[in-house]
Amino acid sequence: MTITTAKGVWDAVLGRLQLEVTRPSYETWLRNTSGLSLHEDELVVGTPSTFVAEMLEHRMYSLISQAVDRVVDGRLEVRFQVVPQGAGVQAAATGPDRSDGKQGGVDAEAGHDRPAPDFPTVLGSRPILNPVYTFEGFVIGKSNELAHAAAVAVAENPGRAYNPLFIYADVGLGKTHLLHAIGHRISAAGGSLLYSTTEDFTNEYIKAIRGGTTEEFRHRYRTADALLLDDIQFLIGKEQTQEGFFHTFNALHMSNRQVVITSDRPVTQLSLLEDRVRSRLAGGLVVDIQSPDLETRLAILRAKADASGYQFTQGVLEFFAERIHKNIRDLEGNLNRVIAYAQLSREHISIDLVKRAIADSLHPASHRRVSDQQILDSVAAYFDVEREALFTRRRDKQTALARQVAMYLLREELHLGFTAIGRTLGGKDHTTVIHACSRIASRIDADSHLRRDVLNIRESLTQPTV
Numbered sequence: 001m002t003i004t005t006a007k008g009v010w011d012a013v014l015g016r017l018q019l020e021v022t023r024p025s026y027e028t029w030l031r032n033t034s035g036l037s038l039h040e041d042e043l044v045v046g047t048p049s050t051f052v053a054e055m056l057e058h059r060m061y062s063l064i065s066q067a068v069d070r071v072v073d074g075r076l077e078v079r080f081q082v083v084p085q086g087a088g089v090q091a092a093a094t095g096p097d098r099s100d101g102k103q104g105g106v107d108a109e110a111g112h113d114r115p116a117p118d119f120p121t122v123l124g125s126r127p128i129l130n131p132v133y134t135f136e137g138f139v140i141g142k143s144n145e146l147a148h149a150a151a152v153a154v155a156e157n158p159g160r161a162y163n164p165l166f167i168y169a170d171v172g173l174g175k176t177h178l179l180h181a182i183g184h185r186i187s188a189a190g191g192s193l194l195y196s197t198t199e200d201f202t203n204e205y206i207k208a209i210r211g212g213t214t215e216e217f218r219h220r221y222r223t224a225d226a227l228l229l230d231d232i233q234f235l236i237g238k239e240q241t242q243e244g245f246f247h248t249f250n251a252l253h254m255s256n257r258q259v260v261i262t263s264d265r266p267v268t269q270l271s272l273l274e275d276r277v278r279s280r281l282a283g284g285l286v287v288d289i290q291s292p293d294l295e296t297r298l299a300i301l302r303a304k305a306d307a308s309g310y311q312f313t314q315g316v317l318e319f320f321a322e323r324i325h326k327n328i329r330d331l332e333g334n335l336n337r338v339i340a341y342a343q344l345s346r347e348h349i350s351i352d353l354v355k356r357a358i359a360d361s362l363h364p365a366s367h368r369r370v371s372d373q374q375i376l377d378s379v380a381a382y383f384d385v386e387r388e389a390l391f392t393r394r395r396d397k398q399t400a401l402a403r404q405v406a407m408y409l410l411r412e413e414l415h416l417g418f419t420a421i422g423r424t425l426g427g428k429d430h431t432t433v434i435h436a437c438s439r440i441a442s443r444i445d446a447d448s449h450l451r452r453d454v455l456n457i458r459e460s461l462t463q464p465t466v
């Protein structure tokens with residue numbers, strides 16, 4: 001039986017895609033799409049934003065078109081069309097721009113509402129945003145890609161993509177950075193913005209109550225295109241401010257203004273917030289940022305090192321990335337300390353200098369208590385060779401590479417001597433070991449595949465073994 005409506009076809013396609021992509025991907029990119037119209041050779045699919053349309057077109061098209069092929073016989077091209085959610089027919093017809101009349105209302109109100117000077121973080125269309133915290137300066141990795149994608153979506157379609165957007169993560173993982181990046185993008189597009197830390201919000205609210213100026217407070221906070229509120233966990237225990245926040249939030253949300261909130265813990269753990277506030281926070285899209293993996297830490301360090309104008313070898317950055325694990329702010333702070341140290345001492349930046357500069361914040365690699373046997377196991381497993389083959393003189397390419405990487409890692413991870421490494425590997429000569437270590441060390445700089453292989457093995461060494 002063939003399906004003959006756009007909705008029918010697309011719903012069937014969604015059903016298939018739901019089984020093929022991860023749940024967060026499905027929720028983020030596919031859930032709010034709909035079949036709009038079906039033509040002889042084209043299916044038009046509505047998406048909530050340009051960003052989603054682009055994502056589906058560029059990153060998921062082959063998956064989608066395969067699913068379409070399986071649902072209908074014969075080939076159908078899929079075209080994506082933006083249909084802003086909650087927008088009237090007219091807005092949908094004019095596309096995703098912000099000409100739906102809302103702007104007029106804001107302008108009319110804003111005309112006689114210049115921010116008062118005693119609201120330092122609330123500067124109408126010129127909020128205080130850190131100029132460095134942009135999307136361009138944000139390195140994307142597995143740990144933050146969803147949060148990044150959601151932030152971009154919201155910044156490009158404020159009030160339309162996901163509302164509110166709730167971003168949570170441990171300290172130093174990029175919440176404030178993303179929040180500011182959203183702010184930059186919205187204000188570059190001419191949107192008016194309120195950026196506030198929750199502490200400032202609280203202080204202003206209390207001050208407004210004391211000074212009898214809650215009317216102005218309300219007005220100011222409710223007429224922005226977007227409210228960006230950092231570190232909502234500071235509302236815990238502040239009942240009066242929660243009340244103020246709740247009403248502000250509702251007013252903004254009801255008029256489709258974007259609200260973005262960050263928190264150092266998930267909504268469910270904001271236990272002292274009133275239920276009604278919590279359920280509001282969870283009512284949009286909730287995304288988290290995890291600690292960055294080794295590869296992402298390296299990419300971030302590389303970006304910051306290059307921006308510093310100082311020369312950092314890959315080896316030095318790896319030394320850093322392996323020892324500072326959790327927190328990007330720590331990575332950055334230590335990099336800056338090393339640079340300052342290098343400036344003062346007029347030395348090149350070497351591992352030795354790094355050790356001296358940041359001795360107290362280094363977690364020695366030996367904390368991980370990796371054994372030589374673990375290294376051999378990991379290398380053999382990674383290259384899919386027999387562990388015993390490492391001890392032989394077999395020279396097929398895969399075995400030879402695995403053996404050299406094993407030598408390199410025994411040296412790097414355990415600081416074993418060349419002779420000891422030779423012994424561990426079934427009695428190889430120390431010159432063989434020296435050759436292997438230096439060969440791998442220099443190839444790592446040039447060969448990104450090998451670099452990734454070695455990184456992956458190192459990462460696997462840090463995973464707890466069960």
Ligand code: ADP
Nearest residue numbers: 137138139170171172173174175176177328329
């Ligand atoms: P949080 O608000 O989560 O505590 P921040 O946003 O202040 O963390 O980030 C801490 C530091 O790390 C900032 O200097 C920020 O620019 C940097 N940072 C965090 N994530 C990234 C990233 N993905 N790419 C580049 N820099 C990052």
Ligand code: MG
Nearest residue numbers: 175176177230
């Ligand atoms: Mg922060």
